[in-house]
Amino acid sequence: MIFRVVCNNKKGLAVSDSLSRRPARTPQSPLAAKASVAFASLKRDIMLGELRAGEPLTELDLAARFQCSQGTVREALLQLQEEGLVRRQGHRGTQVSACTVDEAVEMFRVRQQIECNGMARVMRHKSRSLIPDLQDMAEDMIDAATADDELQLAAIDRDFHRRIFRDADLPALDPILHRCLVHNHRFKISRSIGTRDLMATALRHRVIIEAIGEGDMAAATQTLHHHIATIVDFGPTLFPDAEQ
Structure with missing residues (x-):
């Protein structure tokens, strides 16, 4: 199944991995749409170094930033974890992974x-x-x-x-x-x-x-x-x- 992740970078152009490994939920799902936005935005910030290695990512703060539920943020963070961009360590929470x-x-x-x-x-x-x-x-x-x-x-x-x-x-x-x-x-x-x-x-x-x-x-x-x-x-x- 093809899943296109889109966000806007500083120049206003779309960024996508159109052959994403993770199958999409139904396009009509509000949760999937909001999770995609959060995932794409956070991925952009990590790839460009605007979120640095070791920086904590709390579900509560991200839910406020993206105006969505913590469950939606959790879905985005799981996708980022699959790509190796964040580390989720139980009680220690989620942090941006290193790039050594x-x-x-x-x-x-x-x-x-x-x-x-x-x-x-x-x-x-x-x-x-x-x-x-x-x-x-x-x-x-x-x-x-x-x-x-x-x-x-x-x-x-x-x-x-x-x-x-x-x-x-x-x-x-x-x-x-x-x-x-x-x-x-x-x-x-x-x-x-x-x-x-x-x-x-x-x-x-x-x-x-x-x-x-x-x-x-x-x-x-x-x-x-x-x-x-x-x-x-x-x-x-x-x-x-x-x-x-």
Whole structure:
């Protein structure tokens, strides 16, 4: 089931993960609508670093902020917990999770293994809609880059990689990949706001589409490996064989 989470960033553009792992309640449910608003707003603040690691998030305060019940806030916090953006620790309450270099390195390594191992299956079972879907997302990334909207670009980027992996037909691994992608982008955004070339980031996805379209499994896997390995320059210890 597709669930689109939408919020407004500072530039007024929508931010979404249209392939969210968590199934939506019925669209008519007021609880689901309010929980989506709270989830999207809090996710935006965490991704942009406006809510810092360790900052407490109390249900009572958030219910007042979003003018909703504590049950609605709890639903939003559970979604954030699933994405690894908050930690809920019983009597200690809920806090924004850390975004450390050590975790980022491991998340990149797990992501690389999942995606690159999945590429062989993608190339054997590639759906007819894969390339058109990826081309549409690549254009959307260019639009986000033109608007200087890093958060929206990252959201579409996640959709792009999860769309590729969907053709691998390994749905049990998608939640793990999704969390890796969210953490990767949070780490990268936290260290690059105002300094990253967003258009270059958007355009570098084209080579992945070309490699998949050419049908060469080895080349497509290597292209994806290089793409992931060069997202952030951690130095030679992360992926020693990658060209930095």
